[in-house]
Amino acid sequence: MLKSPAVRYLGLFLLITVALFSVLATPWAERMFVAPFTRSLVHACAFLIDLFDNRVIADGAILRFNDGKGAVQVLAGCNAVEVCALLSAAIIAFPGKLRYGLIGAAAGIVALQTINLLRIISLLYLSRGSQEVFDFFHHYVWDAMIGLEGLLIFFFWTRWQARREAADRQAKEVAA
Structure with a gap:
């Protein structure tokens, strides 16, 4: 039995991480989730850019x-899905109410993907210039x-x- 909260957390974090990455590594997850998600990121970028610059085209993952x-091609690893999986595992494994973990994971994914949209857009504009500068920012x-x-x-x-959690404890004490 694991007595240390830190060891319990790390064990649960690793378990959730391995489970999420195992699912993401399957061909059906790539076909049913990752590829469509990646294409939707590209189309979201094109939509956002089109608000200011109508010279951009979304073509699949390009x-x-x-x-x-x-041009930029958004591949696995560039769609931030893995970082979202790690963040979700870290938040959900953290001690506390599962409801708060799910809220945190969802909000974290939205925040990460918002920044990832900016990343993709900035890399597109950098692709028009020096390959060395593009590579530096990209990698x-x-x-x-x-x-x-x-x-x-x-x-x-x-x-x-x-x-x-403290507010919840305080509310229970007041109600009692």
Whole structure:
């Protein structure tokens, strides 16, 4: 029996992470979820860009300028699905009410994907310039930023969850 809360948390986190990544690694998950989700990200980017710049076309998982000068292809790993899975596992495994964990995971996924939309859009515009600058932002800056955002969301969520749990305890004491 696991006595340490930290060991219990890490064990549950690893279990949820392995389960989520195992599902994501299946061909049916790729076909039924990951690929359609990735295409929807590309189309969402095209929609947002079209509000200001009508030169962009979404073609499956490729976002490109209609003049042929710049494009990005959103592949697995660029859609932030793995970071969302890790964040969800970290939040859901954290001690507390499952309801708060599910709320935190959903809000965290929305926040991560919002930043990921900005990432994809910025990389599209960077693709029109220097390949070295594009590669630097693609492989270093944005990868680090998405990971850092996941950590920040987790830390902010743990603070929110602790305040929520304290408010729930206080409400029970007042009601008693």
